[in-house]
Amino acid sequence: MRNYGKDIEMNMNRAKDTQFKEFQKSMNIFFENENLLKQAFTHSSYVNEHRRKPFEDNERLEFLGDAVLELTVSQFLFKKYPMMSEGELTKLRAAIVCEPSLVEFANELSFGNLILLGKGEEMTGGRTRPALLADVFEAFIGALYLDKGIEHVIDFLDKVVFPKINAGAFSHVMDxxxxxxxxxxxxxxxxxxxxxxxxxxxxxxxxxxxxxxxxxxxxxxxxxxxxxxxxxxxxxxxxxxxxxxxxx
Structure with missing residues (x-):
């Protein structure tokens, strides 16, 4: 007897794989290890519903990405603002890597569409939840760092984040x-x-x-x-x- 539930899940997985490939094309970033990319978008609720499969959530990548993001943004600000004090640099960096800013970056790249969520989290609007989107952005940075190295992270930020700094999007926190x-x-x-x-x-x-x-x-x-x-x-x-x- 045919297992229609399994067929539906297989089709969903194929669709998600296609989404990840299209995302890589659109960003001109191609992961050597696509499992890292998928992990960056995998929420713990999805792992909890698929315990028999070797899925890993994005929490560890989020931890790494947070540190990589702080380092790369700090380096950019250090070079861009040679006259700015340590306190001013810290304040500016905090505005760039805070949750609302990360959510804005994630939304501009449509990260919400790629997230793998459990059914309960999906039904309660998890795909648009700010904290979840911010975590995914950091996890993606962590995955990109592991797969491609720090220079590719900087290249990515040079397209997504640094132009906003140059345009004065965070000038409200500068004196x-x-x-x-x-x-x-x-x-x-x-x-x-x-x-x-x-x-x-x-x-x-x-x-x-x-x-x-x-x-x-x-x-x-x-x-x-x-x-x-x-x-x-x-x-x-x-x-x-x-x-x-x-x-x-």
């Missing part, structure tokens, strides 16, 4: 002084100078006015309750001015 410094340094257009123009008000309610100049020409002024705050506001004005000028 304006650092952004201005990077812009000036990148285009080699001169030297910045900050100067306090005015201090007013009583000691307990002091207000500062600062100016930032480029090669002696004023770029912006700002007010604040401290010198640092006033300089940040001056740098923000200067950034807007320079970006507007560059767009023309």
């Amino acid at each position: 304006f002084k650092s952004q201005l410094q990077e812009l000036v340094q990148r285009d080699s257009i001169g030297a910045l100078e900050y100067r306090v123009l005015q201090e007013k008000g009583p000691a307990h309610n002091r207000e500062f006015v600062s100016r930032v100049s480029l090669n002696g020409d004023e770029l912006g002024t700002g007010m604040g309750r401290s010198k640092k705050e006033a300089e940040q506001h001056a740098a923000q004005m200067a950034l807007d001015k320079l970006k507007t000028k560059m767009e023309k």
